[in-house]
Amino acid sequence: MTPAARTALGVVRPADVAAEPWRNGRGVTRVLVARPAWRISLAEIDGRAAFSEFTGFDRLLIPLDHGGLHLEIDGVGHRAAQHEGIAFRGEDRVTADSGDRPATVVNVMLRRSLVGADWAVSIGSGAMLAGLGSSAGTEADVAAVVVLTGTASAPEARPLPPGSVVLPPWTARITACPEDVWAVLRVRPDATSGA
Template structure:
């Protein structure tokens, strides 16, 4: 079963520090996928036993700093880092929109793919989250289903079936701007979280 959400209709949850907000897209035991708006410099929240994966999908780059460690989050590039330390985030230009995946490796696993054409093999017990980036829609075809993923929406689906996802207008724009692409996350839990 697949559900299509308009991202703008998902309520934004303000951060406690006032530096941004988060729209939750999907979650399960040990994993969470969300879209965040970072509007000013601020510390990131600490998540114990968590690995973070982020893609700046709109706006400027971000710089994460912790003591002598520095991590540059450049637009449209997957960046993976620990969630266990208090990173300080600095905007490197305009405010940023960030696609975030958080996973507790002892409980869950995620596969993250990007590109204009994605072939996603089915995996029983998994959840698939798919979003088009760069101002284009995507065509999704599976064994018994076909969907259009409009710009500004996200698809959350049972990941058991094979799926082919293609940007509707693939190819580099003539003005040299960003070519549209897809972000796909397949998440699955190993075991339930213990209380």
Template sequence: MARRARRGPGAVILRRQRDRTPVAWRNGAGVTEEVAAARTGRIGDGEGDRIAWRVSIATVDKAAPFSRFDGIDRLLMPLTPAGIHLRLSGAARDVSQFDVVAFPGEADVASIEDAPGARDLNLMVDRAFGGGQLVRSYVTGARTLRRRAGQEVVVVVALCPTLRYRGEQLEEGDAIVVDDDRTVILSGYGSVAEATVVRATG
């Protein structure tokens, strides 16, 4: 049976990158900015409530192993032009900018040979709660986005500073969180990352 996430009333929420507070990693190798998340109310991962899903942006300052997250599926999209260089289950894996790599949270993963300041967008989903998808898409003049049937949430992250939402300029890293059936209309020309979470059935 799918676990229930704890969250507030449905809404379309604009979350500015400038308002987020980076949290330093315990190993000192980087920081994480939480973009949006929901939690199950169960204790796990050594950090209080276990996540149902989380979208975050990480800045990697030096090579280091990734934290282990049992029962969590992860998707990672490099945001900087050089991409990111990983060791994934013992094999080297180069991931280009805006490509996506998926791996289980139990996997042995480390960043290697990355220049300080490498950034990546992350989607983490408790596999008992559901599944996720992370893709890059484009806005050419105007584009309508909405949560589709079966989707728990859609988080849209601006990948460039050339888009507008409700007349407001979006900066790179700004995010729009859609967890009800309202429509989001973006205008301008540029790309976004779309992180979607689908709740498990049964």
């Protein structure tokens, strides 16, 4: 199934997408949503691996696993805990280290010349998701919601495992519990791009 066909359904689960190698061949990724200006994927990291260079992009990583991830960005060490995002530029020299276990991270990439983004990790129920599905007011810029953990399910009652992406207005149709954890991505046109 093509990315366009998957996202037309409103919900994309990791199992719906085949793994493909990183640009530099040092890991694998699953592209869940691809737009001209941004994309969301799941990257799998096993041990120590240098990231591919993506000039002109801003990047955000959110570890799904309890142990988090260690990143070295331009020679400076950073610890990214579970469900805590870390942002960097696609031009930065980045090496990830998952230690003695594999790790999976949500990987958001935005073309800097076209869009910027705000994101937040939220704990909330279906009522919170219903609000995100609105196309009016300040919610219009919600681009996607990523399941980080929980027991949510889609309208056909199939579970949404961690890493699943829900696109508005489908967010209003998700069954969720108050303890579920989500990453909410809002995309805005870059003021200098004329987009």
